Amino acid sequence: MTVILGRRFGFTDRTLCMLMSTIKGTMALPFIGTNFTYEVILSDEIGTLWWHAHSDWTRGSVHGAFVILPAENETYPFPTPDADQTIILQSWYNRDYKELIDEATSNGTAVASADAYAINGHLGDTYACANETLFRMQVDYQKTYLLRIINAAMNEQKFFAIANHSLTVVAQDASYVQMFTNDYIMISPGQTMDVLVIANQNMGQYYMATRPFSDSGAPPRNNITRGVFQYTNSVGGLNASLVTLPAMTDLDAAANFTRRIKNSNVTQNPPMKVPMDIDRRVYIAIASNNLPCDNCPILPTRLAASLNNVSFDFPQIDILQAYYNRSISGVFTEDFPLQPPEFYNFTGDLTGLNPNADLGTKAIVLNYGEAVEIVLQTTSTGPAGSHPIHLHGFSFYWVGTGSGNFNNVTDPSSYNLVDPPLINTVHVPLRGWVAVRFFATNPGVWFMHCHFERHSSWGMDTVFIVKNGTTVDTSILPPPASGMPRCSGT
Numbered sequence: 001m002t003v004i005l006g007r008r009f010g011f012t013d014r015t016l017c018m019l020m021s022t023i024k025g026t027m028a029l030p031f032i033g034t035n036f037t038y039e040v041i042l043s044d045e046i047g048t049l050w051w052h053a054h055s056d057w058t059r060g061s062v063h064g065a066f067v068i069l070p071a072e073n074e075t076y077p078f079p080t081p082d083a084d085q086t087i088i089l090q091s092w093y094n095r096d097y098k099e100l101i102d103e104a105t106s107n108g109t110a111v112a113s114a115d116a117y118a119i120n121g122h123l124g125d126t127y128a129c130a131n132e133t134l135f136r137m138q139v140d141y142q143k144t145y146l147l148r149i150i151n152a153a154m155n156e157q158k159f160f161a162i163a164n165h166s167l168t169v170v171a172q173d174a175s176y177v178q179m180f181t182n183d184y185i186m187i188s189p190g191q192t193m194d195v196l197v198i199a200n201q202n203m204g205q206y207y208m209a210t211r212p213f214s215d216s217g218a219p220p221r222n223n224i225t226r227g228v229f230q231y232t233n234s235v236g237g238l239n240a241s242l243v244t245l246p247a248m249t250d251l252d253a254a255a256n257f258t259r260r261i262k263n264s265n266v267t268q269n270p271p272m273k274v275p276m277d278i279d280r281r282v283y284i285a286i287a288s289n290n291l292p293c294d295n296c297p298i299l300p301t302r303l304a305a306s307l308n309n310v311s312f313d314f315p316q317i318d319i320l321q322a323y324y325n326r327s328i329s330g331v332f333t334e335d336f337p338l339q340p341p342e343f344y345n346f347t348g349d350l351t352g353l354n355p356n357a358d359l360g361t362k363a364i365v366l367n368y369g370e371a372v373e374i375v376l377q378t379t380s381t382g383p384a385g386s387h388p389i390h391l392h393g394f395s396f397y398w399v400g401t402g403s404g405n406f407n408n409v410t411d412p413s414s415y416n417l418v419d420p421p422l423i424n425t426v427h428v429p430l431r432g433w434v435a436v437r438f439f440a441t442n443p444g445v446w447f448m449h450c451h452f453e454r455h456s457s458w459g460m461d462t463v464f465i466v467k468n469g470t471t472v473d474t475s476i477l478p479p480p481a482s483g484m485p486r487c488s489g490t
């Protein structure tokens with residue numbers, strides 16, 4: 001389901017049982033056969049967002065686009081495209097998602113890699129599938145298209161390119177960026193990118209293609225999935241020229257693309273409000289762990305992951321419910337560590353080291369309006385690799401990136417406080433760090449997690465609680481008057 005809406009308009013919709021990540025709220029939706037109306041308030045966002053399920057691994061197939069068009073009196077900050085096309089990059093498993101994660105969780109092992117990748121549900125012509133179909137995008141010669149690219153894959157960052165055609169990036173995560181042109185993009189799970197492409201080549205049929213980018217010691221399958229960028233009235237078959245995609249492990253290709261993303265000061269973006277003086281600093285080390293497991297059939301340990309050595313223990317009662325109703329106690333604690341409990345050489349050779357982790361459902365509590373800085377630090381624990389970290393409820397300014405261990409004395413001088421991208425999912429590089437900043441002006445209970453589903457399942461998550469301000473407008477919305485419908489079995 002693609003939802004197309006005008007910016008700054010309310011929106012309601014009905015759907016089935018799932019948890020949905022929204023701009024203003026995360027809501028449980030009812031079981032099959034019933035409905036629930038929810039409201040998404042888009043204030044500053046422009047371009048493309050996406051919605052997805054948030055229980056177990058259901059988001060693998062339960063997802064769709066939010067297309068946010070300019071308001072009626074507003075234009076694009078570039079020539080108006082002739083047409084839009086949503087491109088959703090997906091993982092494909094030959095088995096049921098829930099069975100896969102349930103089995104892996106009870107065994108303490110990893111879920112197998114995706115069997116294939118899809119573009120808008122099509123696997124294309126590189127797999128030996130009996131009923132394979134190619135995604136075809138029909139284009140007219142000399143017209144300009146706005147691709148709304150969403151990485152909905154479960155555990156794979158993606159390169160994407162179109163043979164013989166340049167891609168001009170214009171927005172990320174529903175915020176315009178300074179336009180730049182490249183032969184490919186690199187997009188992390190959870191991210192959206194708006195890209196202009198002009199059908200200005202010889203009329204024909206050109207491959208579009210995607211493959212994973214991976215810097216992990218546990219890489220996904222290196223498959224290429226193709227679709228077709230097809231000129232109307234083109235004759236002949238597919239253009240023989242293949243798409244040049246970077247190699248799956250090309251770290252430079254990923255870094256060289258990512259570092260070009262800068263905020264744009266066009267009037268269609270919200271005025272830049274980058275916190276300069278920080279009230280709250282949080283330094284988070286991201287680690288892979290093994291935790292003891294008495295019931296695991298294969299090893300006495302199970303795979304786990306943590307933030308600041310806390311492996312998130314998903315509660316039976318949701319934290320939002322417990323926060324609303326203070327008589328429900330014991331669901332979460334408010335003592336998530338604001339820095340790693342142990343400092344080791346996070347990005348050094350950690351062969352054999354298994355940083356201990358404790359299970360916990362620990363939140364960080366912020367006062368309304370606080371200026372917050374979060375520094376996310378990858379570690380070389382386990383297979384290492386980069387992580388796409390996503391925070392609900394906010395877009396944040398991505399102000400800094402570096403390699404090695406973050407130095408809180410020298411590294412802030414390298415921050416970009418002039419035109420940092422305003423995004424909601426940040427790529428934290430292999431053996432490196434990123435810094436993000438935001439004002440905590442959205443009261444509520446907000447999940448932060450790695451957008452690699454396996455990492456989130458293993459505990460690479462935490463929760464930010466933003467307290468109410470002093471007015472109704474700066475306070476959390478009341479619970480639904482009729483109460484939240486329950487999913488079956490809960």
Ligand SMILES: [Cu+2]
Pocket residue numbers: 386387388450451452455456460
């Ligand atoms: Cu991760």
